[in-house]
Every structure is written in structure tokens, then in C-alpha cells.
Amino acid sequence: KNEVEQSPQNLTAQEGEFITINCSYSVGISALHWLQQHPGGGIVSLFMLSSGKKKHGRLIATINIQEKHSSLHITASHPRDSAVYICAVDGNQFYFGTGTSLTVIP
Amino acid sequence: DAGVIQSPRHEVTEMGQEVTLRCKPISGHDYLFWYRQTMMRGLELLIYFNNNVPIDDSGMPEDRFSAKMPNASFSTLKIQPSEPRDSAVYFCASRRTGNTIYFGEGSWLTVV
Numbered sequence: 001k002n003e004v005e006q007s008p009q010n011l012t013a014q015e016g017e018f019i020t021i022n023c024s025y026s027v028g029i030s031a032l033h034w035l036q037q038h039p040g041g042g043i044v045s046l047f048m049l050s051s052g053k054k055k056h057g058r059l060i061a062t063i064n065i066q067e068k069h070s071s072l073h074i075t076a077s078h079p080r081d082s083a084v085y086i087c088a089v090d091g092n093q094f095y096f097g098t099g100t101s102l103t104v105i106p
Numbered sequence: 107d108a109g110v111i112q113s114p115r116h117e118v119t120e121m122g123q124e125v126t127l128r129c130k131p132i133s134g135h136d137y138l139f140w141y142r143q144t145m146m147r148g149l150e151l152l153i154y155f156n157n158n159v160p161i162d163d164s165g166m167p168e169d170r171f172s173a174k175m176p177n178a179s180f181s182t183l184k185i186q187p188s189e190p191r192d193s194a195v196y197f198c199a200s201r202r203t204g205n206t207i208y209f210g211e212g213s214w215l216t217v218v
Contacts, residue, residue, distance in 0.1 A: 033207060043197065043209040086149065093162060094139070094207070096149045 003027045006087050006097035013104050019074040021100045023087030026068065034061050034072050035086040037099070043086070046072075077104045108132075112198050112210035119217055124186040127213045130179055131200030139207070140173055140183050141197040149197070155181065188217045 004025045013019050023032070034046045047054050047061040049070075054061050058077075063070040074081055082104050087097040111130040119125055131138045140152040153163040155175045163173070170189070175181040185192055193216050201207040 030204075035209075042211040043199075045206045045208065048206040088207075093151060093154070098148045 002098075003091075003095040004087055004089055004097040006085075006100050008100060009098065010101045011103070013077050013102070015078060015104055015106050017077050017104075019077050019081075019102065019104075021072045021085050021087075021102070023070045023072070023097055024068060025070075025087075025089045025095070027089060027091045027095060029089040029091050031090040032063055032070050033088040033090065033094075034070075035088060037084045037086060039083070041083075046085075048090075074102075079104045079106050110198055110200050110208050110210035112196075112213050114213055115211065116214045117216070119188055119215070121189055121217055122187045123217075124184065125188045125192075125215060125217075127183040127196050127198075127215070129181045129183070129198030129210060131181070131198070132208055133179065135200035135202050135208075136178075137201045137203065138175060138181050139197075139199040139201075140181070141199065141209075143195045143197060143212070144193075152183070152196075185215075188215075190217045193217050 007022045031048050031050045033048050035043050036046050037043045049063050058075045060073040084099040084101050086099045089095050113128045136157050139154040141149050143149050151165045153166055153173045154161055158175045173183045195212040195214050197212045198210045199207050
């Protein structure tokens with residue numbers, strides 16, 4: 001049983017496209033995190049949110065607590081956005097989604 | 107701030123050898139986590155500490171794995187004896203209660 005489900009698993013987009021990655025969870029949480037991992041690289045926290053919406057540059061994260069759903073949007077995607085994006089929820093421990101592998105083609 | 111510091115970054119060892127991975131969390135953080143990442147299973151929590159005390163080690167695969175946190179600025183994850191199936195990236199992460207989590211760059215372990 002996966003406490004956190006992400007979709008899609010893999011995503012290929014043309015540079016400039018608007019991208020959405022979805023995350024649904026089944027446990028009670030205090031916060032949700034979006035993480036980014038570049039190939040062969042470490043893991044960086046992009047957002048931590050517990051309600052509403054946050055924006056950082058071209059990245060936007062939203063969460064609907066009632067529906068237990070979050071989305072990560074990337075506007076005007078760029079090849080450097082190519083990475084694995086991981087949704088993690090902060091319950092009594094961290095639960096991780098399996099990640100969405102994004103490739104942005106020039 | 108230097109971030110979460112892990113060592114070694116890469117290690118190749120022979121089956122049966124002892125492996126020790128090290129982590130220095132961010133100063134002031136009260137939680138420390140050890141994760142393992144593989145292609146097959148993604149990120150798995152092995153163990154986490156709160157104020158240097160192990161809270162949940164249910165993710166530790168078996169008795170070959172052990173973790174310690176002797177003080178607030180240092181933790182080790184030990185595998186003895188190592189096996190090829192232990193090959194993975196091991197991440198250490200830390201956080202202050204209620205705040206975001208910070209990951210180290212990972213220790214890439216290959217057991218041959």
C-alpha cells in the first residue's frame with residue numbers, strides 16, 4: 001500500500017510547455033514537500049506547504065488538504081528542469097512518492 | 107551554512123567487508139534521518155533520530171545494519187557484513203521540527 005501516489009511516472013515535454021505533476025496521499029499530514037533530484041545528484045527541497053499555494057520563480061505548488069492532493073506546476077519549462085520530482089508527506093514520519101521523471105527537450 | 111555533510115561520497119567494497127557511512131547534520135536541527143535509494147524501491151527510510159535518540163528503526167533491513175548518533179553533530183550508519191544487495195545511495199537528512207528537510211549529497215555504495 002502506497003501512502004503517496006504520484007502521476008505521471010514519466011513525462012517528456014518540449015521546452016516552453018506548462019507542466020503539471022500530481023500527488024495524492026492517504027495519511028494525515030502536517031505538511032507536504034516537493035523535492036527535486038537531478039541525475040546523479042542530491043535531493044533538494046523545493047517547497048514545503050500545508051495549505052494553499054506557494055510560488056518560487058517558474059515553480060508553483062498547490063495543496064488541497066480536504067482532497068489530499070497536491071500539484072507541482074512548472075511554467076515555461078526549460079531543459080534544466082529535467083529531473084526527478086518527488087512528493088513527500090510529513091505525517092508521523094515521511095512518506096515518499098516514487099517520483100516523476102521529467103525530461104524537457106530543447 | 108554548510109548543509110548536511112556525508113562521507114564518503116563513493117565507496118566500493120567487497121562482500122563481507124564492514125562499511126561505515128558518516129553524516130554531519132545541520133547545526134540546530136533536532137531530527138536526523140537515514141534513507142536508502144534504489145531504482146527498484148525508491149527512497150526508503152531506514153532510521154531516524156530525534157535529539158540523538160533513535161525513534162524508529164523499523165526500516166533497517168536486518169541486523170547487519172546499525173546506526174548511532176553519539177551527539178547532535180554526528181551520526182553513523184554501519185553495515186557489517188556488507189552484501190551486494192546493499193548497493194544503493196544512502197542519504198542522510200536533517201530538519202528542525204516543523205521546518206523543511208535538508209538532504210546530504212548521498213553516499214554511493216557498491217558492494218561487489
